[in-house]
Amino acid sequence: MSMSPSGPFPSPPTREWQERWVAAVLATRDVTAPRAALENIAPFVVRPKDDLTGPDEEPDGVRRLRPDRYRWVTTDAGRMLLVTIRMHGVGGIVWEHNERISSEWRSLADPGTGAAKGRRPLPRVTSWTRLTEDGQERTFTALESTAVTREALISSVDEAASALTNRVGMRPYDLLEDLALNGQVEPCMYVAQHIGLGEQPPQQADGSPRYPGSYWGWMAVRGNNRTTFRQELFGVSSSEVLTGVPFKKLGQDGPGVSVSPSYWLGRLSEVLNKEYAEGEREGRTDTRAHRAVAIASVEAHLVIGSSAPERLFRIAQGSNRRDHVHPPLEFGPNDRGRALGRGVLGAYTAERLLDDRTADVLAGLAPVTDLPDAPSGASVSELRDLRSMRLLTELFPTQDQTAKRTRIRAALGEPAPSQLTARDVNRRVRAWSALTSESYPEPWNPRVAEVVTAVQGRKGITLLGRRLPELLATAEADREAFEELLTFRAPHWLAAFDIIDADRGSLSGQRTDDEGREAQRVRRTVANVIEAMRKRPAMAVGLLRELAAAMDEGDRPPRQVDETGTALDGRAHRAWFNRTFPKETGTRPYRQRRSQEGGEPGAAGEAGRAGEETASGPFTDPAAPADAPEETPEQALKRLTEVLEREIGKTAETVTELAEAVKDVATAAETAGRDYALKEAEAQDMASRVLQVLRALRKIPETVADLGPA
Structure with missing residues (x-):
């Protein structure tokens, strides 16, 4: 034999x-x-x-x-x-x-022509x-x-x-x-x-x-x-x-x-x-x-x-999907996210819920131009956006897409859609982000996209359905277009050009900027970045337009923008961004108050607003026309509900940052050779203030629950 x-x-x-x-x-x-x-x-x-x-x-x-x-x-x-x-x-x-x-490889789904740092x-x-x-x-x-x-x-x-x-x-x-x-x-x-x-x-x-x-x-x-x-x-x-x-x-x-x-x-x-x-x-x-x-x-x-x-x-690749969901080996964040996402796409195709041609593009196995609905002559930025948004809606099917919700739940081993936690949602978000980065020269940390709330994850995500050029053209005047760009595009675009990242590590690990100066020593979450951009919509829209233009021109370095959103000569880098869109402190935006005489704001209010944005909400732009139409009660309810969701998200981020700050202070004291970091009175005072915050927070869950049906 x-x-x-x-x-x-x-x-x-x-x-x-x-x-x-x-x-x-x-x-x-x-x-x-x-x-x-x-x-x-x-x-x-x-x-x-x-x-x-x-x-x-x-x-x-x-x-x-x-x-x-x-x-x-x-x-x-x-x-x-x-x-x-x-x-x-x-x-x-x-x-x-x-x-x-x-x-390790450059994906077929990257329509750009820029260098990928040697990745073949x-x-x-x-x-x-x-x-x-x-x-x-x-x-x-x-x-x-x-x-x-x-x-x-x-x-x-x-x-x-x-x-x-x-x-x-x-x-x-x-x-x-x-x-x-x-x-x-x-x-x-x-x-x-x-x-x-x-x-x-x-x-x-x-x-x-x-x-x-x-x-x-x-x-x-x-x-x-x-x-x-x-x-x-x-x-x-x-x-x-x-x-x-x-x-x-x-x-x-x-x-x-x-x-x-x-x-x-x-x-x-x-x-x-x-x-x-x-x-x-x-x-x-x-x-x-x-x-x-x-x-x-x-x-x-x-x-x-x-x-x-x-x-x-x-x-064949689906043979070890369970290893990716419950891995015996540790995957890198992008490799793991992509494996999870491809597992979902494979589950869809097996049930004929997604055609093979589209699945190949979304999995990074085929060029974006192979998408059946890819516009002829679309730019690099639009092709990247088309694939990313399709991935987003596939990974967050809506309530009427029961078959897909059943398959994704089985593929990822999740609880019922109504019981999805922030952790479940973020796992899907990382899969979306990791697969999206295949269309760019270099991958980023997929945690950068963790701005989808648990409520959005449970409901599923429905987009406006407009092409990227239209969204960019109307974003200054269209609140919905602006919010969609800010939430679902800005984190990836900024990360692609190394302007932000998802790093929440110690301040001592931060880098110097492209001008040789030390970058601003600020710790901020991506949610905080988005909130800061909401405060300056004209500049935010201008920056997003410039990032899209940079992609279309060979992924060149993006330029800075001025107050009106017009591109300048300087390069948009991390330090410039932190100076231009400074970290939000979590305080409420200034609101007009009427005088006791009734009617118009008092003189003190007028003086206090000199040279400032007189925002009655997070989207107000001082350059907006004075005769802008008032929002309807339904629009106000939708806007305020979004504000509530963002505030809850920011509170969770603040708690995380607070815990990390305590660890940083303890580590710094140990490095300095000190037995303790604070004087007893200082430590007790801070602990007391934290307890006051906790007492106030205990009342909120019940009041939020009262917003729903009895």
Whole structure:
């Protein structure tokens, strides 16, 4: 069945048994993997006969997979057929599309042309579709992509392996040593992918190509780190398993690589078995072969069928969605948010609640121009906005979208919509923000978008439905347009240009600005930033217009704006923003009071308003026309309800900041070598004031509850 190994490392099966195994898999019901993909993995299969039925066990005498070797697995996006095999430990390829490293790459969903600080774009992955012998187009259970050159393909796989290795520190144990000592316990899962080259391979002297024009590989859907470290123990990289192993690593002299797994896998096992035998004779257990012997062969799951091959990519990634919701490993904030969001999109497509084309764009797998409703000739800023707002409404379906509310609740493991907490809402917000950042050159901290209230999250979000250019053009005079821009665009746009962030850390960690001066040492939440912009609507609208223009012009640095919103020459940076839109203190806005004589404001009121905004609400602009129409009672109720929600949100933020401030003072006292930070009288006075605030707060929940029906 295989070339008999003289040691623990298995040799490839004979050519005859490889062919029998491939034929038996293809003869099994529901298998739709391509023959070429199965032929690629066949040399890695250990004892293939154990996976197959005998000819005498089948009515037609045709071998098939044993029934206990394969099973259907259901994911959020659909079903896939898995076969369990014993595989040579060096097998498998690290997958660039692993969601733990999604922020390492530039997304296809970024319509901009600006630099992305060296982040390379990932090629688009599609399902493998070919014409059958009868001329019919058929989609198989395999993926397909294109690399510009062989060197680019190798570099991409190596970069993915490096990025995954850098994240291993998030594990509570040393994975490499664990594999060397204990072997691999949990099987990895692999899906076939065909990678074509966009170049014509150079020719050798005899006219034959120097290397193939395309490659088959089995990419690790689950177990990327285990695949990487297994191969490290063998002394081989994933890119070499995919594109060819150097002859020097096979104990042979001369340049070049072997691209035939049947050949190089046999030679590699021979070298390792020899090393192992020599180590045994010398009483050494530290050789490469001894460290790799525990993973000489491992159990693996191969995806060989699917209920919807055209959605294979999302189905395969959906196999570990639960790990993303309740992860055994710590994801980076953007990688985790994107994984959660893609899980929801996959759940929608599985139930036909979202078309595949739109889902691909929202998941970052296709350009924004692929959206069915993308306007022709739309600018970069509008394309980014179109995708972001669609993501927002998909992640916050309204009360009449019962099917989507049911699916997102199941995908994220949430309580009933009416019981969503701020934590549940913020998790969705971070998914929205993380996926939105794929359309920009650099990701930001997804906490920057945490301005959606729990009430909004429970109800779902309904937007005005206007295009971005219209919103920007009317925002100065249109309260609803201004609020929608401020709430759902401003945080992301400001973060994209590093003007704000979600950092609530210590003041000592702040940076210097672009002018070399120390940035204003202010701690402020994003909600506070938004409130400050509400106070200066003309400047806020002007800044938003300038940020959109900067995106449309290659993501250039945005300019400062003056009081009227007109762009100036200076660059808009963090320090300028904090000076222009200073931190809100939480005090109520000044309101006019009528004199005791009745009617008009008194003289003191007139003097007090000199040179100031005489706001009767957060949106008042001194430049507004004097004859502006008065708001209706319904409009007033809506506005005041929004003010109440913002005040509750600001109170929660203030409590968080207060707790952090107490910790900062305690830390500063410890650093200064002091036994205590405050004098006794000062500490007691502050504690007393906090208690007074708490007493006042205790009365508020009941009065707020009284606003609802009895």
